[in-house]
Amino acid sequence: MTADLSALNGSAKPESEEQVEKKPQHVEEEEEDHEEEGEEEVHEGAGANAKKKKKKKKPKKKKVGLKQTEPPTIGITKLFPDGVYPEGELQEYKDDNAWRTTSEEKRYDERMAMEDAETTYADVRRGAEVHRQVRQYARKMIRPGMTTTEIADLIENGTRALVEGDGIEAGVGFPTGLSLNNCAAHYTPNAGDTTVLQNGDIMKVDIGVHVKGRIVDSAFTLSWNPDYEKLLEAVQAATNTGIREAGIDVRLGELAGYIQETMESYEVEIGGKTYPVKPIENLSGHSIKRYQIHGGGKSICLVKNDDQTKMEEGEYFAIETFGSTGRGRVVESGEVSHYAKAADAPHVPLRLTSAKSLLKTINKNFGTIPFCRRYLDRAGESKYLLALNHLVAQGVVHDYPPLCDARGAMTAQFEHTILLRPTRKEVVSRGEDY
Ligand code: HZT
Ligand code: MN
Ligand code: MN
Numbered sequence: 001m002t003a004d005l006s007a008l009n010g011s012a013k014p015e016s017e018e019q020v021e022k023k024p025q026h027v028e029e030e031e032e033d034h035e036e037e038g039e040e041e042v043h044e045g046a047g048a049n050a051k052k053k054k055k056k057k058k059p060k061k062k063k064v065g066l067k068q069t070e071p072p073t074i075g076i077t078k079l080f081p082d083g084v085y086p087e088g089e090l091q092e093y094k095d096d097n098a099w100r101t102t103s104e105e106k107r108y109d110e111r112m113a114m115e116d117a118e119t120t121y122a123d124v125r126r127g128a129e130v131h132r133q134v135r136q137y138a139r140k141m142i143r144p145g146m147t148t149t150e151i152a153d154l155i156e157n158g159t160r161a162l163v164e165g166d167g168i169e170a171g172v173g174f175p176t177g178l179s180l181n182n183c184a185a186h187y188t189p190n191a192g193d194t195t196v197l198q199n200g201d202i203m204k205v206d207i208g209v210h211v212k213g214r215i216v217d218s219a220f221t222l223s224w225n226p227d228y229e230k231l232l233e234a235v236q237a238a239t240n241t242g243i244r245e246a247g248i249d250v251r252l253g254e255l256a257g258y259i260q261e262t263m264e265s266y267e268v269e270i271g272g273k274t275y276p277v278k279p280i281e282n283l284s285g286h287s288i289k290r291y292q293i294h295g296g297g298k299s300i301c302l303v304k305n306d307d308q309t310k311m312e313e314g315e316y317f318a319i320e321t322f323g324s325t326g327r328g329r330v331v332e333s334g335e336v337s338h339y340a341k342a343a344d345a346p347h348v349p350l351r352l353t354s355a356k357s358l359l360k361t362i363n364k365n366f367g368t369i370p371f372c373r374r375y376l377d378r379a380g381e382s383k384y385l386l387a388l389n390h391l392v393a394q395g396v397v398h399d400y401p402p403l404c405d406a407r408g409a410m411t412a413q414f415e416h417t418i419l420l421r422p423t424r425k426e427v428v429s430r431g432e433d434y
Contacts (some may be wrong), residue, residue, distance in 0.1 A: 046405075066078055073162075087426060121419075256303055280322040288317065
């Protein structure tokens, strides 16, 4: 496997000094008989003086900081009991926007945004920490010979445990994408799928986590064939270009050009044949709104275009790029697994009783969060396909078929969720792995 497995405890990479100070203190299993730091006692100390006389010696109650288990089972709120989750990587705005970081006005805007931070920044960071820990475990466990169903279960069970939810309040943010080889996106197994991961496969692992509708959308690619390493490198570099060049007032068409330039600066040799790396021209990154994976309607294409739309302060984006050794275009192909209730679902009177009933299940369990057939199965639904297809035909639910390049093409993807804060950009899902 080409991935770097050196990630330590699933925390964000400490980039800034502030972050180093905030490094999670609760992931190490430590017996604090001797608590000279007294860090855990903030709640009972009434200021600096109280802290000094740390005399009360606990009667033999050995305090144990919690450490994540394998498989991951401990909720993130238990690992960060103070409710302060690690910030993602911070990047300063560039060029015309360099002033924002120090601007008095923008610092004020940031404090104002922070007011509702308990709700926004904290929620998205909690989801991001779940994402880092789940994917770290996934990278460690996934190996050829496993079925895609086993892989999806491992990731989704981990997510549900760590995010402490399985529905609208918190849970899986969208079906786990496990697209293989020429397929770039939106494959996850349906019930009965016996697909086994092969040694020569290249798998896009796209994981979603949400806390109160704040979806963290981040993906990486795994392969066990050294021939694909350069392809992965090209696509990771292109995604990092997209992240670096993103910013307030940046035009989406220009941003696409930078992504394209990075991707096309690579060529790869696979099985003795050289291929240019092509950005997949009909896939894109996207803005994210609460409970809407593509809310806000902005798309970041992978090929330069004349879209003059600008990124704006406060917006969330999934920066994702896809590279291919094939045509660099995907078509819908294969059995559908992914669905989502339309955010702007028309209120149509449903003739079909089964469709009405299924829609109730969807409303109750997912709202507008994307789901897949496996999630309907575990919600207790069965023989729902006719009803589901009816909801799709009525425009109440959207389907998202697998998206695949030509046969024989190899595709890779990397993706992060970023937040355009007033003073700086936060790569919320960044970790030590990618
Ligand atoms: C749709 C359905 C899902 C959003 C991108 C994506 C996975 O291709 C505008 C631009 C999950 C996500 C989505 F179940 N899609 N990111 N991660 N897929 S998209 C899109 O439909 S809409 C890209
Ligand atoms: Mn994704
Ligand atoms: Mn996405």
